[in-house]
Amino acid sequence: MNPKLRDVAEHAGVSVRTVSNVVNGFRYVAPATRQRVQASIDALGYRPNLAARTLRQGRTGLVALVIPEIDSPYFAELAARTVRVAGARGLTVLIDQTDGDAEREKELLHGKRSQLVDGVLFSPWAVAPAELAARTDPVPLVLLGEHDGTAGVDHVAIDNVAAAREATAHLLASGRRRVAALGIQPRSLNATARQRLAGYRQALAEAGLPAEPELEVPVGRLHRADGHAAMLRLLDAGAPPDAVFCFTDELALGALRAAADRGVAVPESVALVGFDDIEDGRYSVPALTTVSPDKDGIAELALDRLARQAAEPAPPRSIVAPHHLEVRETS
Amino acid sequence: MNPKLRDVAEHAGVSVRTVSNVVNGFRYVAPATRQRVQASIDALGYRPNLAARTLRQGRTGLVALVIPEIDSPYFAELAARTVRVAGARGLTVLIDQTDGDAEREKELLHGKRSQLVDGVLFSPWAVAPAELAARTDPVPLVLLGEHDGTAGVDHVAIDNVAAAREATAHLLASGRRRVAALGIQPRSLNATARQRLAGYRQALAEAGLPAEPELEVPVGRLHRADGHAAMLRLLDAGAPPDAVFCFTDELALGALRAAADRGVAVPESVALVGFDDIEDGRYSVPALTTVSPDKDGIAELALDRLARQAAEPAPPRSIVAPHHLEVRETS
DNA sequence: ACGCCAGTTTGCAACGTGGCATGCCACGTT
DNA sequence: AACGTGGCATGCCACGTTGCAAACTGGCGT
Numbered sequence: 001m002n003p004k005l006r007d008v009a010e011h012a013g014v015s016v017r018t019v020s021n022v023v024n025g026f027r028y029v030a031p032a033t034r035q036r037v038q039a040s041i042d043a044l045g046y047r048p049n050l051a052a053r054t055l056r057q058g059r060t061g062l063v064a065l066v067i068p069e070i071d072s073p074y075f076a077e078l079a080a081r082t083v084r085v086a087g088a089r090g091l092t093v094l095i096d097q098t099d100g101d102a103e104r105e106k107e108l109l110h111g112k113r114s115q116l117v118d119g120v121l122f123s124p125w126a127v128a129p130a131e132l133a134a135r136t137d138p139v140p141l142v143l144l145g146e147h148d149g150t151a152g153v154d155h156v157a158i159d160n161v162a163a164a165r166e167a168t169a170h171l172l173a174s175g176r177r178r179v180a181a182l183g184i185q186p187r188s189l190n191a192t193a194r195q196r197l198a199g200y201r202q203a204l205a206e207a208g209l210p211a212e213p214e215l216e217v218p219v220g221r222l223h224r225a226d227g228h229a230a231m232l233r234l235l236d237a238g239a240p241p242d243a244v245f246c247f248t249d250e251l252a253l254g255a256l257r258a259a260a261d262r263g264v265a266v267p268e269s270v271a272l273v274g275f276d277d278i279e280d281g282r283y284s285v286p287a288l289t290t291v292s293p294d295k296d297g298i299a300e301l302a303l304d305r306l307a308r309q310a311a312e313p314a315p316p317r318s319i320v321a322p323h324h325l326e327v328r329e330t331s
Numbered sequence: 332m333n334p335k336l337r338d339v340a341e342h343a344g345v346s347v348r349t350v351s352n353v354v355n356g357f358r359y360v361a362p363a364t365r366q367r368v369q370a371s372i373d374a375l376g377y378r379p380n381l382a383a384r385t386l387r388q389g390r391t392g393l394v395a396l397v398i399p400e401i402d403s404p405y406f407a408e409l410a411a412r413t414v415r416v417a418g419a420r421g422l423t424v425l426i427d428q429t430d431g432d433a434e435r436e437k438e439l440l441h442g443k444r445s446q447l448v449d450g451v452l453f454s455p456w457a458v459a460p461a462e463l464a465a466r467t468d469p470v471p472l473v474l475l476g477e478h479d480g481t482a483g484v485d486h487v488a489i490d491n492v493a494a495a496r497e498a499t500a501h502l503l504a505s506g507r508r509r510v511a512a513l514g515i516q517p518r519s520l521n522a523t524a525r526q527r528l529a530g531y532r533q534a535l536a537e538a539g540l541p542a543e544p545e546l547e548v549p550v551g552r553l554h555r556a557d558g559h560a561a562m563l564r565l566l567d568a569g570a571p572p573d574a575v576f577c578f579t580d581e582l583a584l585g586a587l588r589a590a591a592d593r594g595v596a597v598p599e600s601v602a603l604v605g606f607d608d609i610e611d612g613r614y615s616v617p618a619l620t621t622v623s624p625d626k627d628g629i630a631e632l633a634l635d636r637l638a639r640q641a642a643e644p645a646p647p648r649s650i651v652a653p654h655h656l657e658v659r660e661t662s
Numbered sequence: 663a664c665g666c667c668a669g670t671t672t673g674c675a676a677c678g679t680g681g682c683a684t685g686c687c688a689c690g691t692t
Numbered sequence: 693a694a695c696g697t698g699g700c701a702t703g704c705c706a707c708g709t710t711g712c713a714a715a716c717t718g719g720c721g722t
């Protein structure tokens with residue numbers, strides 16, 4: 001059994017309470033006592049029991065990060081940064097993977113981790129706005145990534161519409177005229193794809209170009225395989241595009257691979273822009289032009305909001321994190 | 332405040348203990364009682380307090396996964412699988428990121444999460460075998476990935492030496508004669524690189540080729556950037572290799588990019604083999620030949636060992652997970 | 663009628679910690 | 693000499709849960 005306060009107290013010849021005071025850095029402990037107690041702590045290898053502490057003070061020091069997939073590079077990078085930022089604030093991150101499953105998301109939203117964490121950072125995929133509104137769980141929640149019916153919930157995201165518009169405008173500025181949008185999600189409740197599509201259309205409109213349905217390409221999910229398949233279809237169809245705005249870097253990398261499969265030169269014949277600025281895109285051949293969201297910023301802002309909510313009930317806010325267009329070789 | 336057992340008990344008109352019995356599926360509860368209690372639970376939205384439960388039973392249902400970096404694709408994929416496998420067993424995974432920092436690893440090894448988790452899956456990077464042997468923390472520990480001085484600790488890994496030998500032999504079998512090994516870590520305590528080097532040398536020896544020092548290429552870390560830089564050096568040096576065995580896929584993807592930068596055709600002029608079978612390698616151009624470790628198997632086996640250790644003290648074992656060579660386009 | 667048993671329910675205690683209020687002491691002030 | 697004050701140490705209790713063992717119930721065999 002691990003040593004407890006009591007053991008340390010006996011060893012040091014003081015009361016349990018005094019040991020507790022030392023452990024918690026309470027002000028009024030005589031230096032000599034403190035030293036003696038500390039020596040006993042070290043000698044016995046005492047470590048506070050987190051369960052007991054949690055039970056007593058009602059806080060766990062844990063934050064849940066709920067994401068569709070850890071092994072999707074964007075989320076992996078976001079998770080890595082979140083863990084780092086949280087660590088600097090004395091918080092530990094618990095990662096929950098939903099696989100984009102609506103049931104799983106619902107569970108987590110309605111308090112599956114309720115008693116275990118002090119806050120939830122939630123990157124929704126399939127969950128409906130109504131579900132969010134119906135939430136009764138008192139644990140602070142911050143949404144990551146865009147969401148439409150901002151149903152009275154904090155959220156942190158970059159301006160997806162503006163970012164998509166910039167990306168598309170960048171392609172148009174280089175003289176491309178048949179710019180496809182790859183990543184439409186017809187049946188998904190996910191707002192991200194919708195907003196990126198909106199930005200794409202805005203850019204076309206601003207350039208005086210009509211939106212052409214056959215250039216708005218749907219996909220199943222947002223992985224390399226989906227980008228690969230969709231790009232093959234696009235290239236094999238009658239009138240291929242001269243540029244493609246992919247809604248994620250993974251899609252773009254799949255598309256890049258598809259271009260290679262068909263012997264289509266990138267960026268000469270088809271330019272590509274991705275979204276997310278994942279590490280892979282820097283080393284692909286050619287390197288991927290992409291929208292780069294400030295992931296550190298997102299993590300910081302989200303944890304700020306959680307802390308604020310934990311301190312006192314605060315009116316929900318939508319917070320916009322910075323982004324920029326990272327121009328590389330595919331455009 | 333959340334409702335507690337007591338509130339449910341009052342609502343249902345039974346004792347606290349009976350509610351607890353219902354919650355825990357205790358056998359001897361009359362169907363009628365169970366139903367009534369369940370109704371009260373639902374009505375009040377009761378959820379067990381995990382801190383109290385943990386305090387009482389001494390188990391948390393948490394497992395720590397300690398890895399250098401979440402956003403390194405191999406670890407991301409391993410983490411994703413571990414979370415899934417653990418979830419199926421009713422366990423929650425807590426991810427700790429060490430950034431390969433020896434201090435951080437030491438902390439975690441010596442019980443930083445001691446009171447918070449039931450077990451630790453530890454993928455060491457910088458920590459010395461002596462450190463492992465000196466461990467006194469009673470929490471079950473399983474090492475992931477190879478480690479030399481198996482200092483009385485369970486570990487689960489593929490056979491790195493054999494895998495590296497196969498990869499190198501595969502390159503030699505296609506007629507390559509100047510096969511470089513990219514990923515040596517001169518100053519690292521990390522055993523993985525050492526073992527992969529050993530396998531590489533074995534394969535050379537079996538083919539009757541001498542080990543040439545200038546073909547054994549050191550790197551700082553194992554990322555794309557390191558592979559990129561090392562490959563540039565290799566290509567720019569006097570006698571470039573006709574094949575490169577990279578100790579990780581990330582290194583290989585960086586190397587692939589470097590080959591493109593120098594206009595060197597892959598696999599015509601230089602063949603490449605990686606290690607880890609990360610998703611990116613399937614969609615790179617050309618697609619990466621790689622050693623594919625059974626990541627699901629590793630996660631399963633590691634959690635098996637943790638469970639075994641938790642049940643009773645067991646003599647440490649080294650468990651070998653399967654792997655295979657996945658031949659694609661770079662070789 | 664009695665005891666026994668399987669089935670069902672219950673009260674008590676304890677897990678290890680921190681909040682609270684209070685006690686104690688030495689010292690300086692009135 | 694009595695008093696107040698600030699510094700320090702302590703005991704008691706509650707946080708919400710479950711293990712333990714006892715207690716109650718009704719049916720059944722003797």
